[in-house]
Amino acid sequence: RVSNFVLDPASPWYHRWLALLSLAVSYNYIFIVLRGVFNRVQQSHFYLWLGLDCVCDCLYLADIYVGAHTGYLEEGLPVTDPHRLLRRYLSQPSTKLDVLSSLPTDLLYLSPSVTTAGVWVRFNRLLKVRRVLEFFDRTETRTSWPNLFRVLQLVLYILVIIHWNACLFFAISKALGLGSDAWVYPPRDDACQLSPAEPYNYSSEWDQFHREYIYSFYWSALTLTTIGETPHPVLDLEYAFVTADFLVGVLVFATIVGNVGSMIANMNAARSEFQQKMDGVSGVAMELLLVKRYMEFRRVGKQLEHRVIRWFDYHWCNKQSLDESAILASLPDKLRAEIAIHVHFDTLRRVSIFRDCEPGLLIELLLKLRLQVFSPGDYICRQGDIGKEMYIVKRGRLSVVAGDGRTVFATLKEGCVFGEVSLLNIPGNKTGNRRTAKRTQPRLFGPVLPQQTGPLGGARRRGRDVLRKDNLLDEAAVARAEEAQETQASSWLGWPTNVGCLQARLARLTAEFGSSQAKLKRAVARLETAAAAEVSSASSTGILTGCHCRRRPPPMPPQ
Structure with a gap:
């Protein structure tokens, strides 16, 4: 129902409505003063102007309805009650501006003193500028290029100011008289012998709209800059x-310089932070000793120092985040899982042993993936190392080399x-989860999966098939492990019966304890x-004995 319509301010439809309304407000800001x-x-x-004005007025009226049906958050909970939304909208100061900007002042065209030339009656439409500012703010938070959007926004502001100043210059020229002196429109050429204060009879070439507006805009741009x-x-x-124009021009020029400088600084913020780490300036977030100064303090060799610097440079050139986990640490688990699925799902799907795993396990594995970058010539692992991680080559090439570091067995x-x-910890693995080859890195970076436990039955079966193919699986150990697993499973299956017996015994002991306690009482x-x-x-x-003793007479002395 239309009466129950509630618009979410965070939805794309609300942003699109602001974009449409901003076009209407921009139309009024540009053409009202121009037509006037x-x-x-x-x-x-x-x-034509009347039809466009009617369309804009309809959008203004519709915006009042949208504003009265726009939801909001109260203590973190969305409010969708129409009565509460209406009361909140009416209590806002911007509601008065919305009503004033929508008043039908165009009816004054019917007045003989105004006529159709009095477009100034529509000046109340300019009070709707707050919706344009709201659209700019929301677009800046949504766009992937906020700095470019700020530049375009600044250029738009400058053009509107120059446009208004040009119209004001031509209005003053009309009020003083066109060609009345050398300052007003139209300009005088160098061959003119008249004094600046004498009127100038200009030709019909200057009596055209495009000439009038272009020269006025040119004069305004020269003055404000x-x-x-x-x-x-x-x-x-x-x-x-x-x-006054010069003063406004100085302010505009200072604003342009300040905003452009701020935008350039924001665009180079990441590069500046990277350079600070390489030059030894402490970072605000990390507060640690920097890489280059640390290596100088520890007197690291030049070759190793060159490799570290080359890794940082390679990291920066490939636009990779220095700490991906720290960026996503503030997000809840659900959002981090969705981002991990979007970023790493295609990478994990390439691993054959995980294709038929449960969805919950895949999500847990995706949350464990993290990006690592290796410089050319680095060793990722060596033969004999205990395997605790699984590597997926996401970009680049990887060489499997012999002990001499030169003979290449394969290229991944x-x-x-x-x-x-080695990640699955398969029983019967003859290598004991140790690396069977040494891998060096020409150009690689790929996610790393730390050791993981969970419902990996299907993955372990495919892992045993791989080991069996390479003759690296001890079948006897596998049989013993399966037998132990079955024994454990059977013991687990017998637990419900054992638990029932224990409960019956406990009930009997409790009854015996209650009976014995009653007997004891x-x-x-x-x-x-x-x-x-x-x-x-x-x-x-004792009382009777005492009384009898007191009544006995004392003994008589002997006669």
Whole structure:
């Protein structure tokens, strides 16, 4: 339903709506002042302008509806209730500007004092500029070339300022009288013998729209860029206008220089950071000793230092991130998994032993992949090393060489994989997960997969097939491992029965404990009763004995 329509401000449709509305606002900013100054353009194409004005006014009215149905976040939760959205929209200060910019002031065309030449009645349409600024902000965050977009945005601002200043110059020339002096339009050639204050009867060549606008734009560009070389003013108003133009031109020029310098600095920020690491300047994020200074402090040999610098240079030339994991560390696991699938899924799919693995395992493997860059001539692994990683050649070439480092047994190209068998820790591997060949690197960088555990049954079966093909698998050890696995599996299968027996035994012991506890309580109660009875009988006997002794008369002395 239309009444329940809610637009997400983060959706592409909202951005497209801002783009369409920005075209309407830009149309008003460019053509309202143009039609107001150059009347012949307004009068000769009045119905064309009227149709375009109606389209823009409809977009303005539709934007009020869109603004009242645009969702927002409150404490991290999206708000989609139409009544709350409407109350929020009406409480914003920008709502007043939206209403003022949409007022039908074009009806003043019907007034005899205004007529169709009074395009200034549409000046309220310029109050919608905030939507253009919002569109620029959102586009800058979405585009992959933000610096280029800032340059284009700055150029657009400059062109609009020059356009408005050109129209203002021609309006002042019309107010003072065209050709009334040497400063106003049209310009006078060098052969003119008139004084600057005398009027100039210009030819019909200068009485054309394209001549009027182009010269005015040229004069405005020269003035605002402080280049000068324009006719000197004659009247006080002309002096004041030129002085104000010079001040605005200085501000515009300073803004251009500052923005362009900032853009260049942003574009070279990555290169500057890389150069800082190579020159020994501490980084803000890493706060570690830099590579070159560290090597100088440790007196590393020139050959090794040259290799390290060459690795950095190769890294930079191939536009590779120095720390890919640090960039993605702040993202949640789900987003990191989606990015890993997008970046590394094609690479991992080349490995045959992982083709039929479970999706959960593949996602876990993708999260373990990381990029490593090797310089030409570097050894990735040597024969006899314990294998803990699997390598996938993503770009470049890799040579499998003998112990002398010269004899090449094979060359691995893009898509080749090695180290996958040692990664699986297959029982019965005669090499004991040790590398069986030494590999050197002409030009390679590829993702690295650390040692991984999980549901790798299918992958291990294909790994055993590879080892069996190369006669590197101990079948007896495989049989023992399978037997141990079956024994373990059977013991696991018997656990539900054992757990049931333990539960029954526990219930019986609990019942026996409760019964014995009740018996003990009854016995203790009987003992307490008997003890209380004995204590009461003993106390009564003592009282009677005492009374009898007190009544006995004292003994008589002997006669």
